[in-house]
Amino acid sequence: MNSTVPAIRISGLTKSYGETEVLHGIDLEFASGEVTCLIGPSGSGKSTLLRCIAFLEEATNGLISIEGEALGFAMGPGGNRIRLPQAEVRAVRSRIGMVFQQFNLWPHMTALGNVAEALVTVRGMSRSDAEARATRELERVGLGHRAGHYPAQLSGGQQQRVAIARALALDPRIMLFDEPTSSLDPELTGEVLNVMRQLADDGMTMLVVSHEIGFAASVGSKIVFLDQGKVLLEGSPTEVFGKPRHPRIDQFLDTYLDRGAATLI
Amino acid sequence: MSFDLSIIWQNLPDILAGFWTTCWLWAVSTAGGIVLGFLVAVARRYGGRLIASVLGVYVAIMRGTPFLVQIFLLYYGGPFIGISLTETPTGLIGLVIYGAAYFSEVFRAGFEAVPVGHIEAAECVGLTRWQTVRRILLPEMALLVLPPSVNIAVILIKETAVLSTITVPELTMVTSVIGSQYYAFVEALTLLALFYWFLVEVTGRAGRWAEAKLSRYRFAN
Numbered sequence: 374m375n376s377t378v379p380a381i382r383i384s385g386l387t388k389s390y391g392e393t394e395v396l397h398g399i400d401l402e403f404a405s406g407e408v409t410c411l412i413g414p415s416g417s418g419k420s421t422l423l424r425c426i427a428f429l430e431e432a433t434n435g436l437i438s439i440e441g442e443a444l445g446f447a448m449g450p451g452g453n454r455i456r457l458p459q460a461e462v463r464a465v466r467s468r469i470g471m472v473f474q475q476f477n478l479w480p481h482m483t484a485l486g487n488v489a490e491a492l493v494t495v496r497g498m499s500r501s502d503a504e505a506r507a508t509r510e511l512e513r514v515g516l517g518h519r520a521g522h523y524p525a526q527l528s529g530g531q532q533q534r535v536a537i538a539r540a541l542a543l544d545p546r547i548m549l550f551d552e553p554t555s556s557l558d559p560e561l562t563g564e565v566l567n568v569m570r571q572l573a574d575d576g577m578t579m580l581v582v583s584h585e586i587g588f589a590a591s592v593g594s595k596i597v598f599l600d601q602g603k604v605l606l607e608g609s610p611t612e613v614f615g616k617p618r619h620p621r622i623d624q625f626l627d628t629y630l631d632r633g634a635a636t637l638i
Numbered sequence: 639m640s641f642d643l644s645i646i647w648q649n650l651p652d653i654l655a656g657f658w659t660t661c662w663l664w665a666v667s668t669a670g671g672i673v674l675g676f677l678v679a680v681a682r683r684y685g686g687r688l689i690a691s692v693l694g695v696y697v698a699i700m701r702g703t704p705f706l707v708q709i710f711l712l713y714y715g716g717p718f719i720g721i722s723l724t725e726t727p728t729g730l731i732g733l734v735i736y737g738a739a740y741f742s743e744v745f746r747a748g749f750e751a752v753p754v755g756h757i758e759a760a761e762c763v764g765l766t767r768w769q770t771v772r773r774i775l776l777p778e779m780a781l782l783v784l785p786p787s788v789n790i791a792v793i794l795i796k797e798t799a800v801l802s803t804i805t806v807p808e809l810t811m812v813t814s815v816i817g818s819q820y821y822a823f824v825e826a827l828t829l830l831a832l833f834y835w836f837l838v839e840v841t842g843r844a845g846r847w848a849e850a851k852l853s854r855y856r857f858a859n
């Protein structure tokens with residue numbers, strides 16, 4: 374793999390819902406192995422951007438490429454965007470794993486069933502091979518002993534770790550996290566952040582939307598600050614959080630964070 | 639006039655044949671209605687705007703008109719548009735398309751009750767639309783759609799009696815013929831009520847049993 378090819382390249386991306394444009398021309402690149410934290414006020418378009426990269430939403434304009442390969446749309450000869458065939462979309466998408474704020478585990482399957490499902494239905498593995506693999510992924514997130522539990526029998530933190538294992542089982546090259554700890558009780562965020570920290574140490578390319586500034590500052594190699602559908606700032610944690618700060622960052626830290634977290638920086 | 643059980647006894651073979659006809663008409667039309675109703679719900683969800691609105695009209699008509707009228711139109715009106723069927727196939731087809739309209743509404747509500755995030759999670763790990771329907775949507779909504787489906791099945795049991803109006807030899811037809819032959823309406827109607835009540839009771843019990851079996855999966859988030 375050519376290391377100069379970015380893991381994700383976003384160019385000129387806009388997204389509108391009806392008449393309202395919510396992302397106004399985003400240009401970003403994320404290097405392989407890099408952990409990027411995407412921050413910004415509520416409604417600034419963080420989820421929308423992540424969902425476009427996961428191809429859960431189709432960008433209105435602009436292009437996204439994953440490890441050099443076009444996602445969903447490519448530039449045609451006449452400079453117009455052309456839609457790529459479904460098979461190609463699936464192939465490129467399979468390199469991306471997504472973790473949601475609401476976990477989104479399937480309630481009728483055990484932890485093991487959730488992780489093994491796509492290995493069987495999508496990858497065509499035998500049930501026993503898939504379960505062996507799923508067991509390893511559950512052990513990796515510290516939940517080997519909870520394999521037979523249904524989601525409702527697990528704490529929020531455990532559910533989110535199962536959701537991470539479910540994504541990891543498919544060997545993604547890139548992991549996207551949309552506020553993975555925001556619906557957890559404070560005492561449960563640590564276990565999820567630890568798993569994510571471990572994943573970062575293992576060299577996973579990660580794009581994390583989070584208000585956990587402590588995590589962003591210590592694990593993130595890069596911070597992107599999104600404001601009203603535009604990239605306001607990007608840089609290393611020290612560049613973005615260090616003084617002198619951009620007034621919007623100051624305002625953001627004041628509004629969205631307790632002072633305790635801000636002093637970690 | 640006394641309650642004369644011997645009339646029933648004498649005609650038992652005919653009555654049982656009628657009961658059997660009712661049973662299989664009901665079982666086949668319920669199964670057919672579930673399958674067709676499911677397909678209608680899937681087509682309304684994924685088939686685009688035109689298909690969705692055409693099927694919406696079908697459902698509205700089926701639910702908005704009496705089954706008796708529908709079956710008359712199919713039986714007596716069918717030949718005008720080149721569909722000439724004998725009584726029993728007409729009755730069966732009529733029941734299936736009538737039941738399917740109700741079943742499709744149940745499935746539609748079931749689909750809508752599954753959180754969008756569960757479907758997106760499936761999409762993210764690469765499940766196709768059909769795999770998502772089969773592996774995620776159907777099992778997740780099973781418990782939710784079961785009680786209303788049992789209700790519709792029960793309604794269909796009783797709607798089979800309407801088929802006597804186009805002379806399908808089912809239970810109501812057979813017993814009312816016997817009733818008027820022997821002038822024994824009370825006996826005939828009592829028996830009729832008992833048979834239907836028996837079927838309804840069995841169906842209700844089967845439904846509750848299935849619900850109990852399924853509810854061990856009920857671990858809602």
Ligand SMILES: Nc1ncnc2c1ncn2[C@@H]1O[C@H](COP(=O)(O)OP(=O)(O)O)[C@@H](O)[C@H]1O
Pocket residue numbers: 390395413414415416417418419420421422
């Ligand atoms: N499905 C949608 N339809 C219409 N507007 C939407 C939709 N999703 C998001 N938006 C709007 O897009 C903007 C960005 O939302 P979002 O990406 O969720 O922000 P964030 O994740 O940063 O809080 C908001 O103004 C939101 O109301």
Ligand SMILES: [Mg+2]
Pocket residue numbers: 419420421552
């Ligand atoms: Mg969001």
